[in-house]
Amino acid sequence: DTGVSQNPRHKITKRGQNVTFRCDPISEHNRLYWYRQTLGQGPEFLTYFQNEAQLEKSRLLSDRFSAERPKGSFSTLEIQRTEQGDSAMYLCASSANRDNEQFFGPGTRLTVL
Amino acid sequence: KNEVEQSPQNLTAQEGEFITINCSYSVGISALHWLQQHPGGGIVSLFMLSSGKKKHGRLIATINIQEKHSSLHITASHPRDSAVYICAVRSTGTDKLIFGTGTRLQVFP
Numbered sequence: 001d002t003g004v005s006q007n008p009r010h011k012i013t014k015r016g017q018n019v020t021f022r023c024d025p026i027s028e029h030n031r032l033y034w035y036r037q038t039l040g041q042g043p044e045f046l047t048y049f050q051n052e053a054q055l056e057k058s059r060l061l062s063d064r065f066s067a068e069r070p071k072g073s074f075s076t077l078e079i080q081r082t083e084q085g086d087s088a089m090y091l092c093a094s095s096a097n098r099d100n101e102q103f104f105g106p107g108t109r110l111t112v113l
Numbered sequence: 114k115n116e117v118e119q120s121p122q123n124l125t126a127q128e129g130e131f132i133t134i135n136c137s138y139s140v141g142i143s144a145l146h147w148l149q150q151h152p153g154g155g156i157v158s159l160f161m162l163s164s165g166k167k168k169h170g171r172l173i174a175t176i177n178i179q180e181k182h183s184s185l186h187i188t189a190s191h192p193r194d195s196a197v198y199i200c201a202v203r204s205t206g207t208d209k210l211i212f213g214t215g216t217r218l219q220v221f222p
Contacts, residue, residue, distance in 0.1 A: 031208070037154075041116075041210030042199050056209060089154050098208055101146065104156035 002026060004105035006092050012111045013082055020078045032075050033102060034067055035091040036065045043091055049075060054068045056095065059098030116140050119200050119213035126220050132187040135198030139181065142179045146210065147174050147185050148199040156199070159185070190220045 005024045013019050025032045030051050035043035046065070047057045051072035061067075065083075069075040079086055089109050093102040117138045126132055135214050136145070147159040160174040162183075167174050171190075176183040187194055197217050201210040 015162065030183075033209070035210075035212075040214070043210075044212070047208040048208055056143070058150065058209070076164040087148045091154075091156065093156075099144070101158045101161045103209070104148075107156075109154070 004092055004094050004103050005107040006090075006108050008112060010111075011110050012113065014113050015080055015084060018078065019082055019110065020076055021090055021092075021103060021110075022074060022076050023092030023094075024074045025092070026096075029094035029103075030072070031095045031097065032069055033093045033095075033111045034075070034077055035093065037107070038087075038090040046077075046090075047110050048113060067086055074086060078108075079110075082110075084112045086110060087112045115213070116204075116211050117200055117202055117213040119198075119216050121216060122214070124216055124220070125196070126190050128158075128220055130190055130220075130221050131192050132190050132194070132218065132220075134198050134218070136183045136185070136198075136213055137181060138183075138200075138202045138211075140202065140204040140211070141205040142178075142181075143205050144203045145176055145183050146201040147183075148201060150197040150199060150215065152196075159198075169184045190218075192220045192222055195219050215221045 033048040034046040037043040049069040057090040064080045067077045089107045091107045095102045136216040171188045174187040199215045200213040
């Protein structure tokens with residue numbers, strides 16, 4: 001499968017715990033995007049990378065959130081001290097360049113108890 | 114007011130009907146996307162357009178830049194078209210997408 005993959009697909013955690021999600025983009029796609037989607041809403045932009053450089057972060061990305069793309073390939077999104085309001089679907093997408101369509105992964109559904 | 118508005122929010126149709134979903138936006142854009150999301154979360158890109166009209170099978174997307182409006186049409190709708198259809202725009206000067214809240218379509222046999 002050469003599409004965008006995300007792991008894990010589901011994560012249940014207790015409030016206050018740290019969680020980390022991984023996204024593997026389509027090979028050679030230099031742009032990688034993270035979005036968050038809550039029930040009944042459209043996705044919201046969190047951050048994006050061009051290669052290993054993080055070029056933009058949303059105000060939604062509080063200091064508890066951090067994203068990395070150390071070698072310009074896979075990316076991780078970490079949430080520290082999770083809160084119930086962090087419960088959402090976290091989506092990753094990649095594109096070959098700015099003017100190309102984005103290909104989405106299946107998402108990681110986070111539930112914070 | 115959201116920067117991207119879709120209508121209707123929910124749509125029910127009989128198989129074979131012609132479907133139209135509308136998207137209006139209030140920001141300057143460099144591209145508009147139509148996406149399809151099935152239950153379980155997977156999102157598929159249907160169209161990316163910056164002007165005019167695109168067609169793929171039974172799907173047609175149009176955009177009017179001056180009126181800041183786009184429509185997605187489905188001809189001869191089928192139950193497998195049942196999904197949430199999301200409009201998203203890439204605003205000028207940025208790479209991020211701004212999404213509408215989606216239109217939930219149900220097509221009954």
